[in-house]
Amino acid sequence: MRAIWKGAVLAESDDTVVVEGNHYFPADALSQEHFRATDHQSVCPWKGTASYYDVIVDGDVNAHAAWYYPTPKEAAREIKGRVAFWRGVEVTG
Template sequence: MQATWNGTVIAASDDIVTVEGNAYFPAEALVEGCFRPSSHTSHCGWKGEAHYYDVVVDGQVNANAAWFYPEPKQAAAEIKGRVAFWKGVQVSA
């Protein structure tokens, strides 16, 4: 699968875990230089605290468009070390 934004591939992998309809890519599948840490966080009752990355392509920023759970709860252990996308990032096979 690939994740693209503004016509640029920002992540690619065949090792995908799908949770609640979201494709979680291994962190090592992210294209270097397309991500920067965000200070934004959110909380999910069964997954834990999510942290975010801004997606950056050709100087354009899609704030908080990628998220991950650095320490997911046990029920979501399979997404540890993985990143998912939203906010216009296209995920396709």
Template sequence: MKATWNGVILAESDDTIVVENNHYFPADAIKKQYFSESAHTSHCPWKGTASYFSIDVAAHRNENAAWYYPEPLEAAASIRGRVAFWKGVEIGE
């Protein structure tokens, strides 16, 4: 699977986990040069507190377009160390 935004592949892996229709990529599959930590967080009752990355490609910024659970709750342990995308990031093969 590939995560693409603004014509650039942000992540690529044959090892994604799908939860609630979102592909979670292994953290080592993302191209870190496009990602910066965000102060934004959100909370899911069964996954825990999510942290976010903003994505920068070719002078364009996509705020909080990727998220991960640094300390997922037990029910979501399978997505520890994984990153998912939204806000126009395309996921496909």
């Protein structure tokens, strides 16, 4: 699977976990130069508290376009150490 935004490959892996239709990539599959940590968080009742990255390609910023659960709840333990995408990031196989 590949996550792509504005022609840049943000992540690539054959080892994704699909939860609620989102592919969660292993953190080590990310092209780190395209990510900037943010203070933004959200809460899912069954997964826990999500943290976000801005995605940056050629100076363009896609705010909070990647998320992860640093300490997911037990029901979502399979996504620990993994990152998912939205906001126009295309995930293809």
